[in-house]
Amino acid sequence: MPWLVVDPEGVEVAEVVEYLRHTVAAGFSASSVESYARALLRWLRFLWAVEVVWDRADRAEVRDFVLWMRTATKHRTRRADSPEPGSVNARTGKRYLTAQFAPATINHNLAVVSGFYDFFLVQGRGPLRNPVPARTSPRGGRADAHHNPMEPFVTGRRAVYRQRVSRTQPRAIPDRMFDELFERMPSNRDRAILAFYVSTAARPDELLRLDQARVDYGEQLIGVIRKGTNELQWLPASPDAFVWLRLYHNKLPLELIGPAKPLWWTLRRPWRALTYEAMRAVLRRANAVLGTNWTLHDLRHTAALRMAADPDMPLVDIQILLGHAHLSTTERYLRLRLDQLVDHVRQHHQRQAEPRPANAAAAIGYDSTDLQELFGWQPGFRG
Structure with missing residues (x-):
């Protein structure tokens, strides 16, 4: 059992331990079991x-539990110089995590509790x-019961107490800011990792769990174990990523080289495999x-959006690289981004500021004297 839940006296909660044992037997990963245990x-x-x-x-406790999560403040250790929770970074435009529980966290907690009781x-x-109330149809009863297969499903109807989650x-x-970030990397190892992230679109943990046997220098491929399915999938990476990887591995001690050994190591003794938190x-x-x-x-989003911006890159290929089960999940990368919208508007304002010709004939390129001879136009005539 990777995780256990104990009561205030330090005694294991037997029902929760039994349910977590069920999730482990069902093939849940250790990180998934942790999220279930915390919920x-x-x-x-x-x-x-x-x-x-x-x-x-009963339902009353579930209702009050949701109300508590909507107003409670998460207790986290914050540094004195850390930004205010929920504020927006001036350089990136990204919002920092808030001190409250996110709507998606509340929905996940309700889903775990519902599975526990089921x-x-x-x-x-x-x-x-x-x-925990389940999703029902507008007329009551089980959702989508007796659904006509010739009609589309109505999506988006939430169960009672489920929170509305905004689609981010x-x-x-941006390329300029990625170059800045890349230059701040202190070692060839970190440069190689960033280069692999933005060229393969692998998930952070998938890339960090690589071993040396799943690196094909000749074909420039890496084999990642996919989240959820635990299947091996080979992903193509950029030549630059393999150059940085070779520079990093050329400096590794011989004791750290081997097909079954991790690809990424700490930079100082005692040698340990590089973790996600590190x-x-x-x-x-x-x-x-x-x-x-x-x-x-x-970095994964950056790789996906770069691929989606390439008109010669099929969307199905991007779906396979990202490891998405549904194409609709990949389609979100096709939406116009904020930085693209800003560039389009700036180009529009620049075109509006350019000097315009005196009349439409001059814009086309006709000589005004020829037009005056043919049609009797006078200077300044706007007919």
Whole structure:
């Protein structure tokens, strides 16, 4: 069991441990089990505070739990010089994380709690019904029940207490600012990682979990284990990425070289495989110098948006590279970005500021004396 949930006395909560064991057996990753454990712990802490046993909770507790999450402040250790939560970075235009729970977090918590109760309902244990309301049809009953297959599904109808989640636009790092970020990387290892991110569009954790056997220098491919499916997929990378990778690996000690060994290592002894949090720290130090707030996932967005801007790059190819199960998820990268809109408007204003010819004939290129001879036009005539 990668994660356990304990009560205030330090005793394992048997029902939660049993449910988490079920998720592990179902093939959930350790990070997914962690998110489920944290969501259930948040729910149980609320029930402990209101003195309600978990199998006696009802819709009223779910309602109050949602209201608490909408107003509660997350307790996080913040540095004195850290930006105000929810503020916008002046250079990137990106908003910092707020101190409140995001609507998507509330919805995820409700989904986990609902799955937890369904697990025990199937076994004939726990309450008589799931306290988390499910999505229903406009006339009541199960959603999409007796749906006519000749008619489209009505999407977007939320279940009770589910929050409205705004659709955010993927944000790419502009080329000029990416060059600044790349120059701030302190080692060839970090330069190679950034080059692979923006040329393969791999997820941050997928790239960092590479081993040396899944690097094909000849074909310039890397093999990543896809999130969710755990399948091996080979992704093409740019030649520059392999150049930086070779420069990095040429300096590695022989004890760190081997097909089954990790591709990325720490730069100092004791040697350890580079983790996601360690790479985030590298990016955080660069952000502090540049006054930005880029994340590792922004590099994936940058790669995807660069590919989507290429008219010769099929959208289906981008979907496969990104590892999206549905093409509709990839289509969000086709929407006009804010920086593109700003460039278009600036070009429009520039065209408006250019001097205009005196009349339409001059704009076309006709000589005014010839027109006057043929049609009797006078200077300044606007007919």
